[in-house]
Amino acid sequence: xxxxxxxxxELLEGNVVxxxxxxxxxxxxxVRAAFIKxxxxxxxxxxxxxxxxxLAVYLTKHEVKHSGKMGIVATIPVMRTINMLIAExxxxxxxxxxxxxxxxxxxxxxxxLHVMEDYLKKAKIELSAKDKEAIEKIKKMSVQERFEYxxxxxxxxxxxxxxxxxxxxxxCTRCAVECNTPQWIPVPASANGNxxxxxxxxxxxxxxxxxxxxxxxxxxLDIPVHLLTMHMAEESKKMFGVDAGFxxxxxxxxxxxxPDDKEQFIQ
Amino acid sequence: xxxxxxxxxxxxxxxxxxxxxxxxxxxxxxxxxxGKTEYHYNPSFGEVTFDHIQTVQSVKNTVFPKIxxxxxxxxxxxxxxxxxxxxxxxxxAVVWGVxxxxxxxxxxxxxxxxxxxxxxxxxxxLSKLAVIGLSCSKSDEYCFCTSVGLNPGATQGxxxxxxxxxxxDFLAEIITEKGKEIVSASADxxxxxxxxxxxxxxxxxxQKFSHEEVTKKLKTAFEHPFWVENSLRCISCGACAFVCPxxxxxxxxxxxxxxxxxxxxxxxxxxxxLFTIHTSGHxxxxxxxxxxxxRILHKFSYMPERNQSYGCVGxxxxxxACPVDMNIQEQLIALEKI
Numbered sequence: 281x282x283x284x285x286x287x288x289x290e291l292l293e294g295n296v297v298x299x300x301x302x303x304x305x306x307x308x309x310x311v312r313a314a315f316i317k318x319x320x321x322x323x324x325x326x327x328x329x330x331x332x333x334x335l336a337v338y339l340t341k342h343e344v345k346h347s348g349k350m351g352i353v354a355t356i357p358v359m360r361t362i363n364m365l366i367a368e369x370x371x372x373x374x375x376x377x378x379x380x381x382x383x384x385x386x387x388x389x390x391x392x393l394h395v396m397e398d399y400l401k402k403a404k405i406e407l408s409a410k411d412k413e414a415i416e417k418i419k420k421m422s423v424q425e426r427f428e429y430x431x432x433x434x435x436x437x438x439x440x441x442x443x444x445x446x447x448x449x450x451x452c453t454r455c456a457v458e459c460n461t462p463q464w465i466p467v468p469a470s471a472n473g474n475x476x477x478x479x480x481x482x483x484x485x486x487x488x489x490x491x492x493x494x495x496x497x498x499x500x501l502d503i504p505v506h507l508l509t510m511h512m513a514e515e516s517k518k519m520f521g522v523d524a525g526f527x528x529x530x531x532x533x534x535x536x537x538x539p540d541d542k543e544q545f546i547q
Numbered sequence: 548x549x550x551x552x553x554x555x556x557x558x559x560x561x562x563x564x565x566x567x568x569x570x571x572x573x574x575x576x577x578x579x580x581x582g583k584t585e586y587h588y589n590p591s592f593g594e595v596t597f598d599h600i601q602t603v604q605s606v607k608n609t610v611f612p613k614i615x616x617x618x619x620x621x622x623x624x625x626x627x628x629x630x631x632x633x634x635x636x637x638x639x640a641v642v643w644g645v646x647x648x649x650x651x652x653x654x655x656x657x658x659x660x661x662x663x664x665x666x667x668x669x670x671x672x673l674s675k676l677a678v679i680g681l682s683c684s685k686s687d688e689y690c691f692c693t694s695v696g697l698n699p700g701a702t703q704g705x706x707x708x709x710x711x712x713x714x715x716d717f718l719a720e721i722i723t724e725k726g727k728e729i730v731s732a733s734a735d736x737x738x739x740x741x742x743x744x745x746x747x748x749x750x751x752x753x754q755k756f757s758h759e760e761v762t763k764k765l766k767t768a769f770e771h772p773f774w775v776e777n778s779l780r781c782i783s784c785g786a787c788a789f790v791c792p793x794x795x796x797x798x799x800x801x802x803x804x805x806x807x808x809x810x811x812x813x814x815x816x817x818x819x820x821l822f823t824i825h826t827s828g829h830x831x832x833x834x835x836x837x838x839x840x841x842r843i844l845h846k847f848s849y850m851p852e853r854n855q856s857y858g859c860v861g862x863x864x865x866x867x868a869c870p871v872d873m874n875i876q877e878q879l880i881a882l883e884k885i
Contacts, residue, residue, distance in 0.1 A: 306874070307872060312871055338780070341779075439785075440816070446782055446784070458821050467813055498870035
């Protein structure tokens with residue numbers, strides 16, 4: 281924690297960055313995002329096991345990115361998201377300084393983002409036992425059982441879009457669900473509308489999701505929507521050998537076409 | 548009318564619940580399931596909880612459903628036929644065990660839906676709804692009813708308010724004519740008022756700020772740097788608005804299948820970027836700080852001025868549900884001091 285504060289102070293005092301995006305104590309034993317612009321405020325920064333929000337969501341947020349160059353406290357999923365945002369040209373590497381948090385919870389200083397790429401390639405990255413178990417359980421269901429499971433789980437969704445808003449890779453200024461000529465997805469939070477929305481979200485994140493789990497954590501109704509995108513991440517890896525967020529250059533799985541595609545139908 | 552006090556024993560309460568259900572009322576009551584408390588339709592009395600702090604979602608959907616079918620239509624070359632929705636089909640309902648904050652939520656919603664234009668859908672649902680309140684015996688740090696002029700035993704908005712007494716029986720306060728009718732129809736279940744004071748059975752919720760003072764401060768706070776400083780972390784989802792018992796913004800959507808269609812009213816939120824975007828592409832609330840300011844100003848400045856009602860009951864749901872700790876109580880305490 282002290283090392284993060286020290287580094288943040290150094291970066292702000294040296295005017296290397298204009299804002300540090302990190303974690304601070306919130307209300308009721310919660311932690312939350314902090315935006316430190318003044319070196320005298322760095323003591324607000326904390327880091328412990330409660331700090332799991334994917335802060336990369338703020339890198340593309342209008343009022344944050346217009347603060348100037350950003351330093352960001354980045355756990356492994358956040359580092360992967362940064363790579364994805366660079367690969368998709370949403371942020372420029374020169375506008376970001378990463379205060380990495382390693383697997384041991386200690387501060388990692390990267391000379392540049394290529395060093396971060398190398399670190400990620402060696403890091404041990406796995407889904408949590410709880411998520412793994414939940415995904416396996418759903419995979420073992422018959423198609424009918426699975427359909428019923430998701431129908432029931434998604435039934436209560438009221439389309440507050442916390443899942444989308446919490447996701448750093450759902451950065452579209454106008455989401456497909458908000459396009460109405462034509463209307464792709466029904467707006468009402470009805471059974472069909474909910475189903476279509478969550479399937480669309482999962483497909484749009486296929487091969488892009490870094491499995492941070494933020495969408496599921498954000499859901500006020502505890503719908504495990506993160507399992508959908510995590511499963512699609514697994515599938516993308518299996519089918520196309522693509523694991524999102526390990527490099528700053530990456531082709532998008534579902535929008536890249538090759539003449540020698542293994543599938544017949546596309547040729 | 549003057550509030551009448553009676554006693555109802557737990558066993559009699561079950562009979563009352565079952566009788567209301569048997570009379571064809573759609574019962575909406577809180578139950579504990581999968582580690583959280585939510586309202587469900589027609590649970591058995593045994594499932595209903597009496598000691599929860601707060602449900603995740605409010606009970607506003609009983610009068611303002613997340614999807615309200617406004618009209619049906621059929622469109623073809625000949626023209627369009629519109630069929631009104633038969634509001635008589637809306638069943639009588641009882642919302643059971645709502646805490647005083649939520650009961651007041653109905654009054655605040657009424658100040659919106661019955662303000663200038665009288666909304667028939669809302670009004671019909673409300674007129675067919677009986678509110679059986681339940682005083683709070685527990686609270687948590689998110690509760691702030693006493694800061695918005697209410698309290699854990701407030702009677703406003705309930706037709707009957709129950710308060711659990713130390714021996715497990717209930718004090719029943721009969722507040723409205725509707726409440727009186729329910730009691731008269733089951734007079735045998737009620738007994739003479741208990742001696743025990745209601746107040747000794749209520750949760751303690753300390754007052755943290757004065758809502759009147761906040762309203763005063765907001766009158767000149769529009770351009771204050773507070774809004775940007777305190778909303779950078781807000782991710783502009785609608786969780787706060789959708790769990791709120793008073794947020795009433797909606798969107799009208801037409802859903803068609805072939806020649807047939809429905810016009811639907813769906814929940815919307817001022818937190819969404821799309822909420823105020825013009826067809827020109829211009830958005831008067833372009834950034835999140837402006838949208839967060841709107842949320843607070845609407846509830847604590849515009850509503851008191853226009854609707855003679857606040858837009859917040861201090862239930863704390865928005866703060867519990869917020870994925871990024873936008874705690875409204877914390878912000879109101881700070882706003883009182885700006």
